[in-house]
Amino acid sequence: MNLPTQAASALEAFQAVGSWEQRARMLMQWGERLPALADEDKVDANLVQGCESLVWLVGRLESDHWQFAASSDARMIRGLVALLLARVNGLSSAQLQVVDLPDWFNQLGLSRQLSPSRSNGLNAVLQRMRTLSQTQN
Template sequence: MTSVSLPAQAQQALSEFQQYKSWEQRSRLLLRWAEHLEPFPSEAQCETNRVLGCETKVWLTAHQCKGVWHFQASSEARLLRGLLALLLVRINGISATELAQLDVQDWFQQLGLAHQISSSRNNGLNAVIQRIQKLMQAPV
């Protein structure tokens, strides 16, 4: 488990997912969380912002303000949008140092989703995480 503090929205997500024990219930909740993503500008849906390594199209942007990072993402696939929403509520608003300490797999484990994510979706999430790390290393 990581020592990085849990943002309020992430705590809300964790509370919601811990209420459900079955994958069917959690998958419905995951689809509802897809609606939590911020609207992604259509002009940002370009190859420059595309995450390679995902089966479906995924776009990701990042900016840093006052020492914390804010990421925005979207996907063509609703289930993946739900996973992205859960990832972003966990990582948005934390510093690069905190983000480097964060165990994303543990986050999805806490949500009860780690064992239910298919290998292809897991590969896609790993591609998103790698892209996040790359964006954080780029000059601001």
């Protein structure tokens, strides 16, 4: 499966750095670059259930391709969510259903960063994306 452009550049960047510290720093930078969500989007209806941190998610379908935006109160989660968005933005609903989250973070060399609670939280975000994509088809 072809990666969206932003995902391909993320993969290239993360694979180019050798040390875990550099990857962690890059992860934080991705989180800082995540566009801010509008206050009106930070409502309970957009809160992802199943995350220990607060994560808000909104999505819209544009010409059969999904565009998601998200925000989190936790820096590390913001970075992980930014990388998840890079992986899924621009996908069709069908492509969204088959995204392999563990494989994606493994390719980025960030599996170590995925504690069980973070992994569960990211899975909850992906599930929410899939649910949104099924309800708006």
